[in-house]
Amino acid sequence: MKISSLGWVFVLIFISITIVSSAQAPPPPKPKPAPAPTPAPKPKPAPAPTPAPKPKPAPTPAPKPAPAPTPAPKPKPAPKPAPGGEVEDETEFSYEMKGNKGPAKWGTLHAEWKMCGTGKMQSPIDLRDKNVVVSNKFGSLRSQYLPSNTTIKNRGHDIMLKFKGGNKGIGVTIRGIKYQLQQLHWHSPSEHTINGKRFALEEHLVHESKDKRYAVVAFLYKLGASNPFLLSLEKQLKKITDTHASEEHVGIIDPQKLSFESIHYYRYSGSLTAPPCSENVIWSISKEIRTVSSKQVKLLRVAVHDASDSNARPLQAINKRMGSH
Template structure:
């Protein structure tokens, strides 16, 4: 009898192990890696307007009601005057730089920390760049936008976005310039970029927009929590040019068009009158 009980416990433990650890824990299984399947050419056969028609798994790109990016117009933003800060707890970790063809992605291979949203912890997985910006503020298009993608243990997604204007060099991007240069027009090339601290990405904790949207590339998964920093940063013309040269010609402008907001709530957290 004892052996039967022991075997049952071992079997149950093994099944629980499979259940927990077989669940995907990163966006690599969700975001499309092969850029040949889609592009950013407006009106083209595999451009943004057609993404939802290319594969049935991408139908949300055309028929979803919570798609991103959107414009955060001050006329419809609900302002919350609060001392609540965006709680991030990042730490240095090994990274890999990847030319995905449609963007340059910095992937943290180890534990790079997390962000806490509504008592749920989301682990930082990767960051990538879009130019021009995908999100707009009161209709203004910015020169660049970085997305920091976080995933919870149950595979929910939170993305923090920072917008950039042309100006002084971005110190964080400066650390990656040599490696990015080595992968110009080398789709699929991966480079070990060493230990990098994500805290070096300057993000305002006190002023940001928040709304529920989607991934901005296929399969356009929804129920993504977006937090867009209100404090804009600067990037140099040379840095922006380097990011564009690194990907293929068609993806030099790798920004998805603004999507219908469908009267979704957009909340601004912060003090002061500026939205």
């Protein structure tokens, strides 16, 4: 279709108006920039957890009082010494060399017996002639006794002939001091030795002074003829053996029958040879060796019912002691 000239005029006018309108129209407002997003608030740090309160320590219990220590058992008192200083009950010690109550242990068994382990003048000793100082000032060894009522007693390791109330005779006098005979007993084999030689039997006559000092006169026996004095006691010894009795009445005995006098003897200061081993003893050992039968020696051992075949204390150190007449 053909457009007339008038039509083109209208078209041009419309286009011009449109262009002018477009030119004069204000530009659209620029869009405001979107506001920056509000940053999310930083999360507050979680509060640190409140530490659980430390548990209070349990109260320390008051310490229990220590139990009272068990009191040590009171030591058994030592057997009481008999007249003559030695104990009458010898079951508290033994002669077993390796036993808990043997000679090496005597000094530990009772406080009253400590001298058995610590003493320096203990008995018995070996009587050696090379150690002897010969002196004539001692005088002859003499006795003066009276007949006395006696008992024979098994002490546990030996047989003791006890003079009741002590023999009221003078007994022996040594260095001006009078000693009364209290008891006599036997050891087998002998406790003292002479120049290293031991004998079958040793007899001890134990005397006591008024101030509790002791004088022991000892006789050594070799095997041979029977001893008359022991023969007179044989009946009582056999009775003790057969009945296990501890003591038997003997009757009147005259100690003078022991034929006491001796011109030659050894003398030294020593101790009792059995507990408590007191060191207040004057020893006089006769150089005259007597005889005893093997049967009599055996009877003395069997009568005590002692398992040991000896009741002789081991030899002790001499420590420069010895005299002889």
